[in-house]
Amino acid sequence: FQVKSENSKMIWNTEEVPEGSEFDDTWDPREQPEYEILFKQRVGTEDVFLGMSRKDPSTACCEDMVV
Numbered sequence: 001f002q003v004k005s006e007n008s009k010m011i012w013n014t015e016e017v018p019e020g021s022e023f024d025d026t027w028d029p030r031e032q033p034e035y036e037i038l039f040k041q042r043v044g045t046e047d048v049f050l051g052m053s054r055k056d057p058s059t060a061c062c063e064d065m066v067v
Contacts (some may be wrong), residue, residue, distance in 0.1 A: 040064035 016063075039062035046052040055061045 035067055038066040040066065 025064050028060060041055060041057075042063050043055060044053075047055050
């Protein structure tokens with residue numbers, strides 16, 4: 001008999017969760033909701049015409065996310 005020194009309130013161990021489980025599961029019969037994620041930036045005239053704020057179109061420079 002071995003006593004585990006881990007947290008006894010854990011639901012599962014990291015070894016029990018298969019890697020890549022956050023992706024689509026072909027064997028899961030449940031319907032997946034349709035959604036779209038949009039990213040928004042707050043830009044001014046100095047951004048649009050002069051590029052002074054060093055913002056780029058990547059998601060790292062976005063302020064808002066719409067689901």
